Amino acid sequence: TMNQSKTISRLWSCLKIYSLGLTLLKLSPACTAKPQAQRRHAAHFTYHPEPAPSQYGPTQKMNLFQSVTSALDNTLAGDPTAVIFGEDVAFGGVFRCTVGLRDKYGKDRVFNTPLCEQGIVGFGIGAAAAGATAIAEIQFADYIYPAFDQIVNEAAKYRYRSGNMFDCGKLTIRSPWGCVGHGSIYHSQCPEAFFTHCPGIKIVVPRGPVQAKGLLLSCIADQNPCIFFEPKILYRAAVEQVPTEAYQIPLSQAEVLQEGSDLTLVAWGTQVHVLREVAAMAQEKLGVSCELIDLQTILPWDTETVCKSVVKTGRLLISHEAPVTGGFAAEISSTVQEECFLNLEAPISRVCGYDTPFPHIFEPFYIPDKWKCFEAVKRMINY
Structure with a gap:
């Protein structure tokens, strides 16, 4: 029939277009320049080690996962009540963060759990309430959702519900977090904003090995339940001189990494390194002086440091990998707009992930890379 002929013709046209697309893709210099494995694992940022701190001995x-191991080692050595548990942690964990700790401290202090995130966090709440220093690992941040009820309805509210008679403040939940270049929906998500709506927990994301160890030890020592998200792409990419002894970096204090006068850049975790490159590009190509801030603690966050910077520069760009709608950049933007409205010289800009599930092969297009952030800088300066 006529309709069948039209349908076959359209299908044949689609096949020809698809075939042509595959041919062009194979001939593309961008695809032939590097082997597939190298392209897939190419990072969207450059990590620059920071000077070794001298105040901690x-x-x-160490790389980032080794600095986490060092923090856990210090904790187990100094606190006989400390226990570490999660899926495969007795064998070192997927990213080797607990390697060697079971052999050193015994199977009663470093042990595997069933593949049940709600059970892992529930056990941690009970252990912490009984007086132990409980360090739970969720194998990927993407897997934390089954434990959502335990975290927001039990751990975060236990002290409040009991009128301070009981608490689980000695609970710390660690989890690999963030995009890795090819992780897709179950291995690249950034779920920190889900938990920022819940009073009673603290949320921390480090940018490198020195911060990872100091902030993790602060979370473990803090008398509130903490969630510590570790940027998994930095586990091996970030290498620095890290103090071997225990030390703490204060929570809820942002760090100004670079002072500037024209525009404030705010990020946390991996995105700090993306914005560091953006600041250099803005200075070189536009003559724009950027002030770069690593938020470090997402909740409770350091409003004073951010607002003080925006009062000085008059402009604010916030960037994170999570989707833009409901992301924590929205909370920062709202607060700054309320506190610094008369100082703003351009609308606050958010450069974040898209409002889609985290893709697989299209991950390079999804992430807020330096080019997207640089374009936002240009728009703000020309506003």
């Missing part, structure tokens, strides 16, 4: 070269 002798240092040793």
Whole structure:
């Protein structure tokens, strides 16, 4: 029939277009320049090690996962009540963050759990309420959702519900977090904004090995339940001189990494390194002086440091990997608009992930890379 002929013709046209697309893709210099494995694992940022801190004693070269291991080692050595548990942690964990700790401290202090996130956090709440220093690992941040009820309805509210008679403040939940280049929906998400709506917990994301160890030890020592998200793409990419002894970096204090006068850049975790490159590009290509702030603690966040910077620069750009709608950049933007409205010289800009599930092969298009952030800087300066 006529309709069948039209349908076959359209299908044939689609097949020809698809075939042509595959041919062009194979011939594209962008696709032939590097082997597939190299392209897939290419990072969207460059990590620049920071100077070794001198105030905490002798240092040793560590990557980020080794600095986490060092923090856990210090805790187990100094606190006989400390226990570490989660899926595969007895064997070192997926990213090797607990490697060697079971052999050193015994199977009663570093042990595996069933594959049940709600059970992991529930056990941690009970252990912490009984007086133990409980360090739970959720294997990927994407897997934390089954434990959502335990975290927001039990851990976060236990002290409040009991009138301070009981608490689980000695609970720390660690989890690998953030995009990795090819992780897709179950291995690249950034769920921190889901938990920022819940009073009673603290949320922390480090940018490198020195901060990872100091902030993790602060979370473990803090008398409130904490969620510590570790940027998994930095586990091996970030290498610095890290103090071997225990030390703490205060929570809820943002750090100004670079002072500037024209525009404030705010990020946390991996995105700090993206914005560091954006600041250099803005200075070189536009003559724009950017002030770069690492928020470090997402909740409770350091409003004073951010607002003080915006009063000085008059402009604010916030960037994170999570979707833009309902992301924590919206909370920062709202607060700054209320506190610094008369100082703003341009609308606040949010450069974030799209409002879609985290993609697989299209992850390079999804992430807020330096080019997207740089375009936002240009728009703000020309506003």
